[in-house]
Amino acid sequence: MSRYTGPRLKVMRALGVELPGLSRKPLGERDYPPGQHGQRPRRKSDYGLKLIEKQKLRMNYGLTESQLQRLFKEAKNAKAPTGHKLIELLERRLDNFVFRAGFAPTIVAARQLVRHKHLSLNGQVVNIGSIRINVGDTIVLKERSRRMPMVLECIGQPSLSRPEWLHCDEKQFSAVVTRLPDAGEIPFPVDEQDVVEYYAVRL
Structure with a gap:
């Protein structure tokens, strides 16, 4: 299917x-x-x-x-x-991580950001939304992508409150995994x- x-x-x-x-x-x-x-x-x-x-x-x-x-x-x-x-x-899928960090309004949109190589994971450009993130992993939005209207709107006012298992630096357009997500934190x-x-x- x-x-x-x-x-x-x-x-x-x-x-x-x-x-x-x-x-x-x-x-x-x-x-x-x-x-x-x-x-x-x-x-x-x-x-x-x-x-x-x-x-x-x-x-x-x-x-x-x-x-x-x-x-x-x-x-x-x-x-x-x-x-x-x-x-x-x-919750540990990369596209979900991008969404929960507040870079995109939905997981669908977050997957497009990843697929079009707008983000780097631990310094490496990736384009696979199903990559599994681990504690300490960091995503950073590319310089040219930080002016996208969708990103600017979401970073200032994310669709959901950010979970405790990640830390987002809005000024640097980056986010890091601080611990593994818990089942009770599903939105x-x-x-x-x-x-x-x-x-x-x-x-």
């Missing part, structure tokens, strides 16, 4: 939650599923509830299904609780145990 490129607000309405990595737009008054029957209350099955939790992660971080499955398998083999480890691995509600149970019977 390829990466989703369709209407983002429609996805958030279907999942019933605002996903800051997917879109800056709020749900507003239309916080019900899209479609002519969206306002009718529907009772979801146990499978449906678990699917929604899984889709929250996939859509917010902009992953394909196969990418999320690979991360789940890695998290399952780790010593830490699977759900917590999965969220840690997702939207998700039941990671439902995600674990969803994949437990499918992988």
Whole structure:
């Protein structure tokens, strides 16, 4: 399954939650599923509830299904609780780091910054958003990229408050990882145990 490129607000309405990595737009008054029957209350099955939790992660971080499955398998083999480890691995993606540092309004936009080589990681120009960051890693925005209207708007007023696991120097357009992210610092509600149970019977 390829990466989703369709209407983002429609996805958030279907999942019933605002996903800051997917879109800056709020749900507003239309916080019900899209479609002519969206306002009718529907009772979801146990499978449906678990699917929604899984889709929250996939859509917010902009992953394909196969990418999320690979991360789940890695998290399952780790010593830490699977759900917590999965969220840690997702938060440690470079494109998410750029977004959480306040250089881009969404993860989608952050991935474009990385792909177009606007940033360096530890002094090296990179263009792969899935690179996994570690404690001490530093990103710096290139000189020519610091005048971009999107960057200037976001650096002064980021979409989200910056998490405690990174430190951002707005004057230098840089950010450093101070510690590994914790599962409780994810910027939207998700039941990671439902995600674990969803994949437990499918992988």
